[in-house]
Amino acid sequence: MRAAQGHSIDIDLALQSIEPPDVLFHGTASANLNSIFEMGIHSAKRQYVHLSPDEKTALKVGSRHGKAIVLKINTRQMFKEGLKFFKADNGVWLTNHILPKYIDF
Template sequence: MNEKHKKKTSKFLSYVLRHHPELINLSLDEYGWADVNELITKSTNDSQGFTFEELDEIVQTNDKKRFIFNEDKTKIRANQGHSIDINLALIPQQPPEFLYHGTAQANVDSILEKGIEKRSRQHVHLSSDRETAMKVGMRHGKPVILTIKTGKMAEHGILFYLSDNNIWLTDFVDTKYILE
């Protein structure tokens, strides 16, 4: 699979599995799982088109591990980042003392005023390392990395979850937990 087709297909999968399954009339269960054969068939009907082997390659090689198969590879879902209501069946985890949030410089004033909101997503995403947060921030403009006092948040009863691709998730980050 050439890199251009792989990137286009990966973006399509993110869009359909995280935000708009109705685009191709795809059924997701309550946990966000889609039947692989249905996804391939309906994607082909929508002229996107990819084979199981190409889908498997994308799941295995995606640097952000955005997608996961079930054990027998008959179902697929996005690991996190959904704007549709699904149950990822995540178990609360104890976060490290600090995590990082990458954003664009243009968003910093609003964040420092209102906190980090999940907006249309199910969770706020936090990274365990500054490098990953930097990559996230670069996607949106001049990057800024905010350090989040997640240990304090957990002490105050705020829940954290760790997705299958090692992204930390929470509902909201109040300004009092943000270090500049």
């Protein structure tokens, strides 16, 4: 088995930092919104925060955790401010942490 996104095991995925699209999406449960808009999105027990390239995929991911909501992430601004992004082999985008100022509906 090969880890593509760095879930709960801390391993070197040998990914190179690359420029992301201007916007990526994060699917989550609506119950998490207060925490997200207060503290941002953290990787929790994973190595990275996972982002989807489209809203449909993010909605599917978010629905695994309760009533789903899709958040737009201003990845263009994050990248301009020096934050790093990685793209896993399966198309999932990864980053370390997303501050509330980069998050919108």
